[in-house]
Amino acid sequence: MSQTTLKRTPLFDMIAPTGKMVDFAGFEMPVLFSSIKEEHLAVREQVGMFDVSHMGELFVTGPDALSFLQHTLSNDISKIVIGQAQYNVLCQEDGGTVDDLLVYRLAEHDYLLVVNASNIEKDETHLRQYLQGDVTLENQSDAYGQIAVQGPKAMEVLNTLTELALDEIKFFRFVQGQLAGVDMLVSRSGYTGEDGFELYMRASDAGVVWQALIEAGVMPCGLGARDTLRFEACLPLYGHELSATISPIEAGMGFAVKPQVKSFVGSDVLLKQKEQGPGRRLIGLELLDKGIARQDAPVLVNGETVGFVTTGTLPPTVGKAIALALVPTEYATGDSFEVEVRGKKLAARRIDTPFYRRSK
DSSP states (O other): OOTTTSBOOTTHHHHTTTSEEEEETTEEEEEESSOHHHHHHHHHHSOEEEEOTTSEEEEEESTTHHHHHHHHBSSOGGGOOTTBEEEEEEEOTTSOEEEEEEEEEEETTEEEEEEOGGGHHHHHHHHHTTOOSSOEEEEOGGGEEEEEEESTTHHHHHGGGOOSOGGGOOTTBEEEEEETTEEEEEESOOSSSSOEEEEEEEGGGHHHHHHHHHHTTOEEEOHHHHHHHHHHTTOOOBTTTBBTTBOTTTTTOGGGOOTTTOOOTTHHHHHHHHHHOOSEEEEEEEEOSSOOOOTTOEEEETTEEEEEEEEEEOOTTTOSOEEEEEEEGGGTTOOEEEEEETTEEEEEEEEOSOSOOOOO
């Protein structure tokens, strides 16, 4: 790993001594601190936190911000009220996915787009080609830190560090105020399938917040647990369930795609997929033979390769080898499959998704 070329988050100096650091999307990030299983279960049963400062922050402002975002993003931006977040997909003209992201409406004409770390520059370039009217796009990714605090006890712990009424923040809503003495945006959202909050603060303040959470007893968690948690909840990961060649409709993200409501980049193709049904669908599989299916493993029916695994592992809560796979629609309701793992064909059966759903 070339440490001279990798980017580092504002929390690097605090987490590097205890984290197992790896290259992720051009950043030097912790894959784990203790073990993936321990960190995964901490989030499912108690509370854990993630340094997600590598995510990108793009600010879109100006009187024409709404019309610009309506044209470039898949969801109906006009429905977002101030203090609300919305899941969106940035699409190509052919319906393929540029990225998936969150949009926060900060004020009447002010929006924050939170994008995947690996796509920051690509997303900015894509968006800039559609800039028109009185609208400004600013990439302020380096100026912000982000910490995700996730788990059934997330609110209990954060309540000790703030006077904000966290219990009044609904899912995909946010407030701005102080926590651990730091000004920040507190969003009730996350990427684990659990209740929790995502905290956005100035990069220079991130260390203060991380230390306060450590002292409050929150377990640091790495990218390994973040991936197993999101996978159990069947939350898509760009480069796996979504990509330039996988549309949001194929990936089951149709709830965030509104071509019947508005015209946007790629909407013609996606409208046809919605009306006629996509040619491929994402399904859940359980491996019946011993083995673990990894990304791109071939999926077979009657000995013929029909699709491929987008994500697969043996996650701690589910406790069995499972996978998400993209297959032609005509096979999506079948029951009997095989997955090729290291040259061996392993029996698999289709199972319902999500693999994990938290009790309310």
